[in-house]
Amino acid sequence: MRKEVQIIGPQIYNLDDFHREISQLLSFPHYYGNNLDDLLDCLTSYIDPNTTINWLSHDASKRQMGHDFDRVIEVFQTAKSYRSEFEFFLN
Numbered sequence: 677m678r679k680e681v682q683i684i685g686p687q688i689y690n691l692d693d694f695h696r697e698i699s700q701l702l703s704f705p706h707y708y709g710n711n712l713d714d715l716l717d718c719l720t721s722y723i724d725p726n727t728t729i730n731w732l733s734h735d736a737s738k739r740q741m742g743h744d745f746d747r748v749i750e751v752f753q754t755a756k757s758y759r760s761e762f763e764f765f766l767n
């Protein structure tokens with residue numbers, strides 16, 4: 677069974693907001709370091725690989741986060757290359 681979570685784009689203004697939200701949505705461990713290296717580690721080894729992340733109104737986050745948004749998407753793409761069951765969608 678797939679686990680699906682939604683990130684609400686207009687609520688994500690910066691990388692700190694993103695880390696706070698994703699760690700809560702996916703129940704990351706307490707030692708999650710709120711950085712992109714730890715994000716990749718959690719996406720590839722901690723969470724159920726049958727997870728789908730739907731980033732709703734992602735364009736709002738992209739405007740607000742700037743280049744950091746692209747960096748997060750790169751991590752998502754890398755995680756997908758390691759675990760093909762992992763999915764993310766930008767809506």
